[in-house]
Amino acid sequence: MSTTTGRRVGRPRATQRPDSGMSARDELLLAAAELFTTSGYAATTTRLVAESAGMRQATMYHYFSGKEDLLAELLESTVAPSLTLALRLLADDARPAEERLWELCRADVELLCGGRHNLGALYLLPEVRGERFTSFHRVRADLKAAYGKLLAATAAGGALDRGERVLRTDLVFGLIEGVILVHRSDPARPLGAFAGATADAALRIVGCSPTGPCP
Template sequence: MAAGRSGQPATTRRGSRAGGHSGSQRRSELLGIAAELFATRGYAQTTVRDIADEAGILSGSLYHHFSSKEEMLDEILREFLDPLLERFTAIEKQGENPEQVLDELVRHSFAAIHASPVAVALYQNELTMFSRQPGFEYVGRTGKKIEKIWLTVLKAGQKSGVFRPDVDVHLTYRFIRDAIWSTVRWYRPRGKYKHEAVAVQFLLVLHGGLHTA
């Protein structure tokens, strides 16, 4: 997964809207604000005060919900990566036809971008930082597990004769991975293109290429 920015940060200060929210709702709202700032400004460049200002609260009030900026980042990443890995694992186990499994992996990837564009952009933008950040080693491990799933499917397709045998599966995976996740730079959940339609077009090119014959 390697891409760019997810779009513009929120245009409204949200603190005034959340006065009557429950603790869990307020926590989720603050995580959403932090994720947008981390993705658009950069994690290192975003301070606790920045998050609090965007939420319309004092910096000290943020610590009623989170012990640190690192805790917020950890929760954002786990809420994105854990379900993604779980779903990819289920897709691999439930499918018997490698081509159908690959197609479903692709479709779910675009669905994940649609559902969590800010988390996807954050992951893409800060991946190098995660590898150096103590306590975030699991991010790299999760990425390797996801890669293994895709490679297993590609190899199974070659073995069964569904996929051509003269391509390098590791390079193929990287081509597919980067092509999919880089769409976070331009895809908009409320934009012209729906994620299902984007997945269909991607699969048409992936399986058939651009040649008419």
């Protein structure tokens, strides 16, 4: 069903809730994120997601075909903004590559750890290997490739042979994604300082000292 403006119209809500200012789609994603990360993906039903968002289950199906759709969109939200930044940084070759790599690492950590829910923990779900998540894996692979190009453009990275560059790209990318677990152990830790320290550590893996040509 559509209005004359072309916007999709949802069905009536199951319960009246205060207006959050969010679209119905975003409310469903937020509800799914909370349930997937607290109750577990397997234990979460579409009915629970809909009820948590104050909607009928039929309304949820108006926006998403099922749990996999919700999960896929949540996962893509953890990588797409970083890929956009990475491509912009790759194009900005007037700045030292070390500085650009440091900025990407810092921003990526802030994206992964700055959300309300620990979505990065969902990467390990066996369901994520399914065909529905091809787009997520493609964006994630493109992001990792951008990390590799920035790493290779640094003075230290450029001096490495191909095999060593691949290894260090794997290590840097693994460090950035793995900080979710570190952050979970102390979520009150100031995010800016945490992200900066992680970016410093990433550059040390490359062979660049953050006290040298890096920020």
